[in-house]
Amino acid sequence: MAAVSSSLTQWAIQVRRHLHENPELSGQEYETAALVKTHLLQMGIELIDCTAPSVVGLLKGGDGSLTRTVALRADMDALPIMEEGDKPYISKKPGITHACGHDGHTAVLLTAAKQLSTIKQELPVNVLLLFQSSEEAFPSGAEQLIRDGVVDRADAIFGIHLWQGLPKGKIGLHHGAMMASADEFVITIEGKGGHGSMPHQTIDPIYIASHLIQALQSIVSRQVNPLQPAVISVGKVEAGTTYNILPSRAILNGTVRTMNQEVRDSIYGKMQRVSEGICAGFGARCTLEYSWGNPPLVNDKEMSAYAQAVVSETFGAETYTDVEPVMGGEDFASYLVIKPGAFLFVGMAGDKSAWPHHHPRFDINEDVLPDAIALMTNLIRMFP
Template identity: 55%
Template sequence: MLPTKLVDSALKAWTIEQRRHFHMNPELSGQEFETAAYVRKTLTAFGISIDENYSAPNVVAYLQGTEGKKTIALRADMDALPIEEEGENKPYISRNPGVSHACGHDGHTAILLAVAKWMSSNQDQVKNNIKFIFQSSEEASPSGAEQLVKEGVLDGVDSIFGIHLMQNLPIGKIGFATGPAMASCNDFDIKIKGIGGHGGQPQDAIDPIYIASHLIQAFQSVVSRSLHPLHAGVISFGGIQAGNSFNVIPSEARLTGTIRAMTYEAADLMHTRTKQLTESICASFGATGDYEYIIGTPPLYNHPEACEYAEKIIAQTFGADTFSVMDPSMGAEDYSYYLKEKMGAFINVGMQSNKSEYPHHHPKFDIDEDAIPTAIELMIQLALNK
C-alpha cells in the first residue's frame, strides 16, 4: 500500500465498513434508490448540503470552500451489475441474488463518501468549492452521466476528477493515458429480411443467413480499409439469431454488435459505412436490411492540462515512481460525458494483488481494500490543490 498523509487508520476502517455495506446491498443501474438514500443520509450527517435539482437516484452535494474562487467536481458511480457473485467464506457477499458489485463501484462510492467526511471535518483546509457527484447508471444506457450533464451538474464547475480502482494495474501504482484514453461505445442492431423457404430449394428463397455472413466479413473491411490506420477502432459482433430448423431457410436474421473508436470522427465514419454496407449488400441479394444505431458513450479524452496537474500531485504525494503511463483502452466509460464539457481527468488507482486476482465483471471479482486509502488521499489532494 502507498503511504498517505491525510488518511489515517480510522478513516480507512470507516471507508471499508461503508464499502462492504454497499457491496452486500448492490442495486442495478437506475435502481440505486437505497444506495442513494444511504449516501444522502451520510452526507447530511456530515453537514454537507444536498442539491435537490437533479434526478433520482443521482445524489449531488455541495461544500462551500473558504475562498470559493474555484469549484472542483468529484464523481463516483453507484450501480452494480447483473452478475451472480461467487466466493467462498466472503463475509460481505451480495445479499441480492443475481446482482453484484463486480466492477468496484461500491469502492468508488465509499471512497467519495470518505473524501466528504474528511472535508467536512477539515473545512478550514478546503479553499475550493467542492461538488460531490454520486452518479447512477454508469453500466447502462441511457447514461447517468449524460443525464446529469443535461441537467446542468457541471454549471459553474472549473474542473472534474474521477477515479477507478483498476484490477489490471498493480497495487501501489496510479496511472492514466493523456489525451484519448478510452473508446466510444455505440451498438448496432440489424434485421435482415429475406424470403424463407425449403433448405433443399434455395433458389426459391432469399437466404438471410447467407447474407449475414457477407455483412460479417464486410464490416471488418471498414476497420482495415476505410478507417485511417492510425485511428483506433473495433467492430465486434456479439450476437446472431436466425432460424431453428435443419432444413428451413428462415425469412429473417438478426445481427447485433458494438462499434468502438478513439475519436468522434472514427465513430462517425464506422457508423456511416456499416449502415451503407448493410443496405447495399442486402439490396444486392434482393433482401432488405434494417439498421439501428444505438448511441452509447463518446470517447473519453483526458485533458493534457489536467493530466499534467494530476501527475504532479501523484509525484508530490506518493513519489515519482508511483505514476504509470497507461495505454488507451477500447473499453468505455460514461465519465467521458463530463470531460466532453469540462477540463478534467479520469485516473486509475491500481489494486492488482493476490486479494484482487479476478478481472472486472468476473463473478469472483473483489477489491483489495488496501488500495482504498490511496484513492481517498488522491481525490482529496486533487481537490485541495487545484
C-alpha cells in the first residue's frame, strides 16, 4: 500500500544528502526552510504563517471541504559537532553536522508530501506539514509552533525518528510514556576560599560539591518510587583556578529525566531541600536554578494503537515491535500534551548505521527511507 517508487526514493536521498552537506544549527535553519518552502510551493501546497525558520504547509484533501486535519512533523536542526569520516556528502560547515538524523526526517516528510499531493483527492483528511526548527534547543521549536496557534488546526499528530537503537526492518513505539522529560539544573555553591594547605580556614565548595553529587543520587534511589524511571546526572563541574588554592565557588550543571509528570514536579523540591541541607551543614550557601525543558513524551492510547495497525498492515505484523522507553528527550512531547497522537521509531541499526546518535561519525541508513516515507503516507491515507 502506497509503495514508494525508486525515482521518489532517489529524490528523497538527493534532498537528504543536500541537507546533510548544508546543516544549520537550531534557530538558524533559514537555508533549509527556503528549500522546504520551494518544494512545497512546487507541489501546490499552501504555506501557513508561523515563526521562522519553521515552515508549515497545508495540503487540503478530498474536494477541499474536509473538516478534519492530521499533522505530520519533521525536525530540521543540526548539532554543533565536527563531523568525522569520509562520506561523499560530508558536512561543508566545520563544527556543524546532522548527527541525529533530522536531515532524514525533513527529506522523508518532504517526500511524503510529494506523494500525498499527487493523490490529494483520495485523502480522508487535510494534512498539516510541520517542518520544525530547534528540536535540539530550548525553548523548542515545538513550543513556538504551539504558541503560533498553527497546531490548533490539527485533530491528531504523528512523528517519526530514524532510530539507530532499533534494528533495520523494525518499526515500533511504546504505548504510553515512551521518552523522558528533559530538564536542566545549575547549582551554585558559595563557600569561602583560601590556601590549599589550610582547609580549616575555608569552606571548601569542591568538597561540598562531592557530597552533594552523591546526595543527589539518593533522591532517585531513596525518594522516588523504584517503579518510576528517573535520572539525575551532573554533567559539568566548574571550580578552582589552580592546584593549591581552594576556591570560594563551585558550580554543578546537569540534567533531570523522568517519565512521569508528578515525579518530575516532585524532584525539583527534593533537589532544593537536599542542596540547601548539605550546603548549610558545611556552613555554605547555595542556589538552585532549574530550567523546565520538554515534558515526558506520552503516546495517546488510541492513536498509538492506530499507528501500530498502520505499521502491521503496511509492512506486515512482524515489522512492528513494542519498543522499550528511553530516557532521551524529544520536543514532540509538547504536541502530545495538547493533541492526541503518536511518535514512532523507524529502525536502521546495522552496517550502514553503526554509530550512535550525536556521535561525530553518525549517519543514517538510507535504505530505510522508503519505509519511513510509506509509513508517513499511510498514517494519512488510512486515517479512520
